[in-house]
Amino acid sequence: AQSVTQLDSHVSVSEGTPVLLRCNYSSSYSPSLFWYVQHPNKGLQLLLKYTSAATLVKGINGFEAEFKKSETSFHLTKPSAHMSDAAEYFCVVPRIGSARQLTFGSGTQLTVLP
Amino acid sequence: DAMVIQNPRYQVTQFGKPVTLSCSQTLNHNVMYWYQQKSSQAPKLLFHYYDKDFNNEADTPDNFQSRRPNTSFCFLDIRSPGLGDAAMYLCATSPQGSYSNEQFFGPGTRLTVL
Numbered sequence: 001a002q003s004v005t006q007l008d009s010h011v012s013v014s015e016g017t018p019v020l021l022r023c024n025y026s027s028s029y030s031p032s033l034f035w036y037v038q039h040p041n042k043g044l045q046l047l048l049k050y051t052s053a054a055t056l057v058k059g060i061n062g063f064e065a066e067f068k069k070s071e072t073s074f075h076l077t078k079p080s081a082h083m084s085d086a087a088e089y090f091c092v093v094p095r096i097g098s099a100r101q102l103t104f105g106s107g108t109q110l111t112v113l114p
Numbered sequence: 115d116a117m118v119i120q121n122p123r124y125q126v127t128q129f130g131k132p133v134t135l136s137c138s139q140t141l142n143h144n145v146m147y148w149y150q151q152k153s154s155q156a157p158k159l160l161f162h163y164y165d166k167d168f169n170n171e172a173d174t175p176d177n178f179q180s181r182r183p184n185t186s187f188c189f190l191d192i193r194s195p196g197l198g199d200a201a202m203y204l205c206a207t208s209p210q211g212s213y214s215n216e217q218f219f220g221p222g223t224r225l226t227v228l
Contacts, residue, residue, distance in 0.1 A: 032215055034216065036219075041202075041222070041224065042221055042222065043118075043120075043204055043219035043220050043221045043222045044157070044204065044206075044219040045219070046216060046218075049216060090156060090157075094215040100145055100162060100164060100208060100215070101159060101162070102159075102215065102217060104156035104157060105156065106155075106156055107154075107155070107156055109154075
């Protein structure tokens with residue numbers, strides 16, 4: 001079965017420093033992969049998606065992620081954190097056998113310190 | 115702008131008093147989803163509609179029902195809310211045949227049960 005593991009439940013960075021949120025996936029083939037962001041009391045917003053085209057995917061708000069098949073990873077990065085980046089981040093993969101359903105990672109809470 | 119709209123944003127109900135949450139979309143997507151999200155957890159899929167075809171998750175309690183009268187609207191009915199049903203309820207949509215399986219989320223309805 002396809003699954004994703006987010007390696008950190010909480011990450012704290014200082015404003016202006018790099019962000020790294022880690023996600024490993026488990027799949028028998030190269031899946032689609034997504035990163036969603038959720039600000040407090042808001043719905044989920046798609047940050048970026050990988051669909052087997054370019055392995056380096058650029059998203060909104062300066063975020064990007066690199067699909068590494070050899071490491072089964074899809075880590076999310078940003079060169080310089082902004083206070084507005086403080087939110088919950090979910091790594092997501094389509095559920096195997098059901099193209100219409102998603103499997104969510106457990107989430108990473110990003111705190112940005114002034 | 116095309117979007118997913120949820121009403122109300124905040125709903126308070128009493129223990130055992132039926133409540134209905136509403137979702138509408140202007141994206142003309144075939145698939146609509148309802149998720150339950152409790153504090154500091156990932157969203158949990160309750161059910162989804164593929165056009166008029168209703169698909170229930172195996173572990174969704176019978177207390178939760180849904181209606182989709184047309185493409186644009188979908189309702190979540192909680193017949194007898196318990197304290198454990200207090201959560202954020204998220205509606206999402208997805209286009210038919212979307213290879214990337216991307217889902218578009220509404221802002222959510224925060225349900226409080228007194």
